[in-house]
Amino acid sequence: MPSYKLTYFFFRGLGEPIRLLFHLAGVQFEEVRMNPDQTWLDIKDSTPMKQLPVLNIDGFELPQSGAILRYLARKFGFAGKTPEEEAWVDAVHDLFKDFLAEFKKFAAERRSGKSAEEVEKFRSEFFLPARNTYFNILNGLLEKSNSGFLIGSDITFADLVVVDNLLTLKNYGLFDESEFTKLAALREKVNSYPGIKEYIAKRPVTEY
Amino acid sequence: MPSYKLTYFFFRGLGEPIRLLFHLAGVQFEEVRMNPDQTWLDIKDSTPMKQLPVLNIDGFELPQSGAILRYLARKFGFAGKTPEEEAWVDAVHDLFKDFLAEFKKFAAERRSGKSAEEVEKFRSEFFLPARNTYFNILNGLLEKSNSGFLIGSDITFADLVVVDNLLTLKNYGLFDESEFTKLAALREKVNSYPGIKEYIAKRPVTEY
The missing domain is CATH 1.20.1050.10 (Glutathione S-transferase Yfyf (Class Pi); Chain A, domain 2)
Structure with missing residues (x-):
């Protein structure tokens, strides 16, 4: 099983459907929820598209909530059957x-x-x-x-x-x-x- | 081979990458380019999401340029290899x-x-x-x-x-x-x- 790490802000926003998908699939993931006092600007430039969420899968980084959702949903069986x-x-x-x-x-x-x-x-x-x-x-x-x-x-x-x-x-x-x-x-x-x-x-x- | 019909406005916009994909793949498609004098409002309510482009594949209707592109690109082999x-x-x-x-x-x-x-x-x-x-x-x-x-x-x-x-x-x-x-x-x-x-x-x- 790959090791998943999801980085997003503390609120629901565009990260929440990804969290829901992990819980729906019963798949463990590490979660980084950035609190308001953490400085997003310090890590912004190190993210692939200067934005969150970012999913890290054994070192492979994937940005964009839609791309992340689709990638995981296809793996876990929640992307449609045909x-x-x-x-x-x-x-x-x-x-x-x-x-x-x-x-x-x-x-x-x-x-x-x-x-x-x-x-x-x-x-x-x-x-x-x-x-x-x-x-x-x-x-x-x-x-x-x-x-x-x-x-x-x-x-x-x-x-x-x-x-x-x-x-x-x-x-x-x-x-x-x-x-x-x-x-x-x-x-x-x-x-x-x-x-x-x-x-x-x-x-x-x-x-x- | 299914029969494809793409409906969009006369300009490039969100329809053009789909047109390019058909030409790249060398796949025939019927094209409806709505001219300025055609009344979009007359057909708007008959489209699945009240917008264009719409792709019709043997009667199956698909809206949203991104969904259309991905669907065709996966069929034609232009969506990525892994x-x-x-x-x-x-x-x-x-x-x-x-x-x-x-x-x-x-x-x-x-x-x-x-x-x-x-x-x-x-x-x-x-x-x-x-x-x-x-x-x-x-x-x-x-x-x-x-x-x-x-x-x-x-x-x-x-x-x-x-x-x-x-x-x-x-x-x-x-x-x-x-x-x-x-x-x-x-x-x-x-x-x-x-x-x-x-x-x-x-x-x-x-x-x-």
Whole structure:
């Protein structure tokens, strides 16, 4: 069994779906969670793409959360069962990344010091339409699904990225379970999956 | 041989690396290039993720340029030769997408109607540092490369996305071959590859 080391910040962010995947697969990994007092700038230049997460596998370094997730998910069996399922898992991951870019714009707006009115205007005019498009596409996939997961007959890394982000959206007041019941059911299903349930119960609590 | 149909806009954009991949592999595909007078909004809701490109393979529809590229590249043999090479090809593609988000911000700034001074300030303070980080990472990969391609011993879809974007950057005055000689050499190498060379000579010329 290779030796895995995952380096990321202390919060969930783009590192959490990778952590969830290790726990789902029941595979041991060393974890470096950089605390706010550790100086990221000291190690930034030594990372392959000047960013985190970075996965180290017996000395082989791999950057980029999407590349890491796919690499591990294919090894562990959570990337889809056919080339076509794998492609759709990738497509949902890409959709999530596109949406995340919109969410980050909203988060930046909220942090910007602008008035509550301006932030609300941005939320209702720009962010919510993007969120609704994203949720509607995910909802359509769940309506077609026989398993209750987004793609195919079992959990994949696409479910992990979507569900982890739902918690962040909930913390920001942007996801209401009673309004989006299929997504809420997916979240419940993923969060009670063996391996994930135990991890979530004891992990550090962070807003994002 | 399956029957492939690629639907995208008339310009290069996120569709071009997929077109290049088909030409590189010498695989026939039907192409729908939506012209400016065609109403994208009429077909938008019928696409799986309300966006283009969409690849149709004997009725199986796949959205998202990254998912399409990876799916085809794995079929055609341009996705990397080992799981580790495949992961790094994915990581470079993700790096490109991250950079593209920065480039789009600059392009939006240029279109915004702001003064030349403001656009130049954005270019020098925000865009160029992001471009330099991106170019430096790519340059580091090329310095380590024995093949002259970004990852492994032969051309992959990572080379295609990077090289096609270099043309766009050049058209925007943001890529100077004499300043970035390794990237210029990669571009020359990819653009003279059999299959690609012939296609590029006859394709429609668009700014992006």
